[in-house]
Amino acid sequence: MNFPTQKQDWNSLGDDEFRLHAASFFEKHVPRHLRFLNRRPAWSEVKDWYHTLSSEGWLCPGWPVEYGGMGLSPSKYLIYVEELERCGTPRVMDQGIMNLGPVLIARGSQAQREKYLPKILSAEHLWCQGYSEPGAGSDLAGLRTEAVIDGDEFVINGHKIWTSMAMEANHLFALVRTDKTVKKQAGISFVMIDMNQPGVTVRTIRNIAGHEELCEVFLDNVRTPVENLVGQLNDGWQVAKALLGFERVWSGSPRQSLLALLRLEKVARLNGKMNDPVFQDRLAQITFDVLDGASAYERTAQIMRTGGSFGSEVSVLKIWATETCQRVTELLVEAAGDAGMVLGDVDFGEESVNVLHPFLDCRAFTIYGGSNQIQRNILAKTVLDLPA
Numbered sequence: 001m002n003f004p005t006q007k008q009d010w011n012s013l014g015d016d017e018f019r020l021h022a023a024s025f026f027e028k029h030v031p032r033h034l035r036f037l038n039r040r041p042a043w044s045e046v047k048d049w050y051h052t053l054s055s056e057g058w059l060c061p062g063w064p065v066e067y068g069g070m071g072l073s074p075s076k077y078l079i080y081v082e083e084l085e086r087c088g089t090p091r092v093m094d095q096g097i098m099n100l101g102p103v104l105i106a107r108g109s110q111a112q113r114e115k116y117l118p119k120i121l122s123a124e125h126l127w128c129q130g131y132s133e134p135g136a137g138s139d140l141a142g143l144r145t146e147a148v149i150d151g152d153e154f155v156i157n158g159h160k161i162w163t164s165m166a167m168e169a170n171h172l173f174a175l176v177r178t179d180k181t182v183k184k185q186a187g188i189s190f191v192m193i194d195m196n197q198p199g200v201t202v203r204t205i206r207n208i209a210g211h212e213e214l215c216e217v218f219l220d221n222v223r224t225p226v227e228n229l230v231g232q233l234n235d236g237w238q239v240a241k242a243l244l245g246f247e248r249v250w251s252g253s254p255r256q257s258l259l260a261l262l263r264l265e266k267v268a269r270l271n272g273k274m275n276d277p278v279f280q281d282r283l284a285q286i287t288f289d290v291l292d293g294a295s296a297y298e299r300t301a302q303i304m305r306t307g308g309s310f311g312s313e314v315s316v317l318k319i320w321a322t323e324t325c326q327r328v329t330e331l332l333v334e335a336a337g338d339a340g341m342v343l344g345d346v347d348f349g350e351e352s353v354n355v356l357h358p359f360l361d362c363r364a365f366t367i368y369g370g371s372n373q374i375q376r377n378i379l380a381k382t383v384l385d386l387p388a
Contacts, residue, residue, distance in 0.1 A: 007057070011073050018076050022083040025058060036088030036259075038357045040213040043093055043126065043168040050092045054121050060097050067105060067113065068121050085255045093165060096120035096127035100173050103190070103239055107231045116192070130160040130174030130193075130217060131240065139374075140175070140240065141184045145219060147176035147191060149226060154178075154191060156222045162368070166202045166215035170195050175236050182234070190236035192228040193219075209360040210343070251369045252317025254294035260328040260358045261290050264335060267355060270348035273335050286328055293320045312382045315375035322365035322372065329359040 010018055029052055034041060053059040061080045063069020072080060101120055104113050119125040136142040145158020156176055166172070172193045179187030195202075201218040231239055268274045268283065300313055333340035336355040345352040366372040380386040 010070055010076055013076075015075050015079060019079045019083060022080055023086070025056070026083055026087040026089060029053075029056070030087045030089050034090040037090055038354050038361075039209070039211045040165070041090045043165075046090050046092045047123070049090065050123055053092070054123070059121060060101060063101055063105065063117075067101075067117050069101075081253075085253075093123070093126045093168060095129050095164075095169075095173075096125060096171075099129060100127050100192075103173075103230060107239060109227075111227070112192075112230065125171045126169045127171045127173060128163050128166040128169035128215075128217075130163055130172045132162045133159055134161050140370075141188070141237065143175055143177060143188065145174065145176050146180075147178050147189065149178075150223075152226050153223045154226060154229075156191070156193065156219045156224065158219050160217040160219070161215075162205075163202075163215045163217050164213055166195075166217050167204050167212070172200075172217065173230075175240055178236075179234050185237045187234055188236040188240070189233055190230045190239045191224055192230065193222060193224045197222060199223075207360075208363055209357055251365070252297055252300070252314060252321045254290060254297050254321055254324075256358075256362060256365070257290045257293065257321060257325040257328055260325055260332060260362070261287060263353060263355075263358060264328060264332040266351075267332060267336050267339075267348065267353055270351060270353070271335070271337065271339075279335065282331060286324075286331055289324050290328065293317075293324050296320060312379055315378045318369060319366075319372045319375050322362070325362045325365055329362050333359045 010021075013021070029049075031049055034045065034049065050059070057068075057070065060067075060069035061072045061077050063071070065071035070080075097120060101117060104116060108116075116125065120127070130145075131140060131143075133143050133145060136144065143158075145156065145160065147154040147156045149155075154176070156174075158176065160166075160172075160174065163172075172195050174191055174193060175188050176191055177187055178189040181187070193200075195217075199220040199222040201220070203216045203218070204212040205214040205216065206212050207214060230236075264283070264286075268279065273279045296313075297317055300317060332355060336346070336353075339346040339348070340355050340359075343356050345354050377388075381388055
């Protein structure tokens with residue numbers, strides 16, 4: 001299999017020069033009508049943008065060049081993400097890009113890489129992540145979806161939940177229990193499943209903001225070839241930990257808090273709250289909290305830039321960023337007065353602002369990627385050396 005390769009060696013550029021290229025690319029190509037959306041867009045809305053990224057060679061910044069990626073160094077990868085966010089870029093179907101692709105590159109077989117990576121690049125395969133289950137969300141090791149080997153196939157039965165964009169996906173990578181006789185972390189495997197088969201049922205969940213982004217996935221005697229096992233049998237927990245660590249780094253980004261803070265300042269200017277000294281004091285306090293979090297994130301980013309690894313600090317970032325964002329949006333709703341109770345855009349003189357959506361949207365931030373209660377348990381055990 002010949003993968004498309006980059007014509008440009010981006011790592012030969014200095015970071016400042018690469019930032020100019022990235023900023024220019026996103027400013028030129030990100031569709032204007034899709035910037036800074038208040039919701040997760042449907043695949044039909046972002047499909048053309050996905051194909052633009054792929055055809056221009058900008059879809060997979062972290063993949064090695066030999067597999068069709070940009071092969072960016074840690075510092076340039078971070079710049080890519082920062083400039084992507086700066087343009088308010090819509091989120092695409094990215095589980096294959098962000099999670100499955102790197103796993104296959106690191107732990108998959110060559111046959112798996114040759115079969116699946118090109119289909120992620122072309123969007124022939126759209127992936128979703130089957131981790132959480134009812135009763136096994138933050139306690140992921142408690143999952144009960146079971147896979148039994150039958151000849152050269154796994155037969156899978158179970159129920160996944162909070163599966164983002166599963167209604168748009170045609171493939172699922174999932175953690176399944178393959179051995180019930182050992183401790184729960186040791187009997188889990190990582191498998192890939194074609195969703196276009198009998199026995200797969202997807203049911204959408206309407207979130208608190210009224211959007212259908214999350215789903216339940218029911219698996220009833222679903223089959224997948226044993227060759228779709230990634231890594232070793234019963235070694236899926238190690239794969240899961242690698243993905244969750246990466247997810248928590250990005251959930252610790254200050255981006256959402258900074259965007260909410262800009263919206264808060266805008267509402268306060270439009271309705272005269274900026275003239276209230278008590279409000280000014282509270283705004284100053286929350287602004288410092290956001291900027292302190294951004295500084296902590298930057299220090300962790302610097303570790304990534306220099307190729308270092310990260311540990312418990314990702315739990316600190318996740319707690320800090322998500323809880324700060326919630327407090328910013330709480331002040332936003334309060335500052336808006338009666339308009340804070342209205343769903344959708346609200347007129348403030350000559351401008352309109354969606355006040356309630358950020359507040360509703362960030363309620364989930366402290367839960368996904370491992371709830372903040374779990375993150376505090378991790379810190380208590382690994383940093384403070386407290387008993388489990």
